Amino acid sequence: MFLPIILILLSCHSCKGLLHPVNSGNIGVDDLYQMIQQQNKTIQQLLERDTKTVGFFARLTQRTPHLGVGQPIKFDTVITNEGNGYDPKQSRFIAPFTGLYQLSASVMSPTNAYVHCAIVKNGADVSPLYGATTDYDSDTQTIVLDLQAGDMVWVKHTGTTNEIIHNYNSYFSGFLIKQRL
Numbered sequence: 001m002f003l004p005i006i007l008i009l010l011s012c013h014s015c016k017g018l019l020h021p022v023n024s025g026n027i028g029v030d031d032l033y034q035m036i037q038q039q040n041k042t043i044q045q046l047l048e049r050d051t052k053t054v055g056f057f058a059r060l061t062q063r064t065p066h067l068g069v070g071q072p073i074k075f076d077t078v079i080t081n082e083g084n085g086y087d088p089k090q091s092r093f094i095a096p097f098t099g100l101y102q103l104s105a106s107v108m109s110p111t112n113a114y115v116h117c118a119i120v121k122n123g124a125d126v127s128p129l130y131g132a133t134t135d136y137d138s139d140t141q142t143i144v145l146d147l148q149a150g151d152m153v154w155v156k157h158t159g160t161t162n163e164i165i166h167n168y169n170s171y172f173s174g175f176l177i178k179q180r181l
């Protein structure tokens with residue numbers, strides 16, 4: 001007794017959707033499940049994205065009489081380290097998340113000595129810093145970088161071994177502007 005209804009449904013072109021509501025383009029249940037899982041993952045990531053805070057600020061307070069060539073400048077006194085991006089042992093910022101960051105560094109040379117440094121990303125120079133021999137000269141560079149999680153940024157001495165960095169007024173700071181998925 002249901003046969004006529006089935007036959008009507010099968011012969012009715014616009015009723016095909018009723019029998020195979022999701023079968024346009026061969027999408028199966030497994031595919032749909034995968035899609036839902038993927039969407040769910042994206043939703044979870046989006047919900048978490050704007051909850052991340054990364055910000056650090058460290059000062060140099062110890063006199064470094066002879067800087068080695070390529071030596072990282074040790075900003076030994078950590079004042080802010082939200083998100084633990086700054087590693088005081090290595091004196092490096094290690095991006096905890098992929099995103100856009102602002103970083104800033106200042107170096108001061110003492111009187112009668114100059115100092116050449118650079119902000120480096122994974123070892124490559126990004127922005128030079130130079131303190132001249134005029135009394136307590138200082139230089140500050142503020143940069144914006146796209147970093148992948150795990151990328152490292154630090155301040156490296158790029159001059160000769162005769163150079164000295166003053167033990168005050170040298171800083172390294174940065175913060176996450178916007179995380180990217």
Ligand SMILES: *[C@@H]1O[C@H](CO)[C@@H](O)[C@H](O)[C@H]1NC(C)=O
Pocket residue numbers: 036037040041044
């Ligand atoms: C979506 O992801 C959350 C967190 O992982 C989980 O608790 C939830 O059960 C998931 N929902 C579906 C429909 O898979």
